[in-house]
Amino acid sequence: MSTTATNRALASRAEPWSPAEFETRLRAAGTERYHDSHPFNLRMHSGDLSQDELRRWILNRFHYQRHIPVKDALITAKLDTPVLRRMWLRRIQDHDGQTDREGGIERWLRLGEAAGLDRETLLGADGVLPGVRLAVDGYVNFCRLRPPLEAVAASLTELAAPDLMRTRIEAFQRHYRWIEPQGLAYFRTRVSQGRRDSREALDLVLGWARSRDEQERAVAALRFKCDVLWSMLDAVDQAGRQEQR
Numbered sequence: 001m002s003t004t005a006t007n008r009a010l011a012s013r014a015e016p017w018s019p020a021e022f023e024t025r026l027r028a029a030g031t032e033r034y035h036d037s038h039p040f041n042l043r044m045h046s047g048d049l050s051q052d053e054l055r056r057w058i059l060n061r062f063h064y065q066r067h068i069p070v071k072d073a074l075i076t077a078k079l080d081t082p083v084l085r086r087m088w089l090r091r092i093q094d095h096d097g098q099t100d101r102e103g104g105i106e107r108w109l110r111l112g113e114a115a116g117l118d119r120e121t122l123l124g125a126d127g128v129l130p131g132v133r134l135a136v137d138g139y140v141n142f143c144r145l146r147p148p149l150e151a152v153a154a155s156l157t158e159l160a161a162p163d164l165m166r167t168r169i170e171a172f173q174r175h176y177r178w179i180e181p182q183g184l185a186y187f188r189t190r191v192s193q194g195r196r197d198s199r200e201a202l203d204l205v206l207g208w209a210r211s212r213d214e215q216e217r218a219v220a221a222l223r224f225k226c227d228v229l230w231s232m233l234d235a236v237d238q239a240g241r242q243e244q245r
């Protein structure tokens, strides 16, 4: 038996963690390797990114943003009650809006414009780095292939996202004044949306994961998602360093 299979067999026999301990482990998994401590994010927050580096990040992160509603549609299709589907459908609407010219994707396009990137460039996706494409594909396919428990647990990186948004807004206002302030609307909106989304997802995961094996799968899903976000920044960071040579 492989190590993973052996661990699973042992986990399936172990007592489940108490709800409090499970929540503590989830929160720890979501913060230990969260991308707020990635060197690229640290440089962003201390004002050390060049205009090109920040534009490259905005363009590459747009690839992630535009796939969030796709992965949320895959999750919605797995949910088996109207209440749950309605809850998850709202996430798609948050990103896609109810009509043209609204929603999170539109706000991200406006962030790009505020930073001097036109929407055709963002939508054309020519500058999306291979590592970013793979990381985003990895996340979308994870949500396509895994059960709802793991797909929803993967979204729990959002537990830490609202704090990061606030840090980012302050950093942009202080260090990157060349970005027009109305471009920051995306981040402002995500503070409350992220808080609500992560609370809902946490309640689902705490309720669904009954056995120790399920609890461990949820924690592993969250670690995987941290790796997705980390790899995207690795790719963006590396591209900047190559350019400087």
Ligand SMILES: O=C(O)c1cc(C(=O)O)c2c(n1)C(=O)C(=O)c1cc(C(=O)O)[nH]c1-2
Pocket: 068, 154, 155, 156, 157, 158, 159, 161, 164, 190, 229
């Ligand atoms: O800028 C960020 O650092 C950040 C992180 C995350 C995250 O932690 O997954 C999301 C977002 N932003 C975000 O804007 C967003 O809409 C979002 C959706 C999800 C998700 O997994 O469902 N994560 C995130």
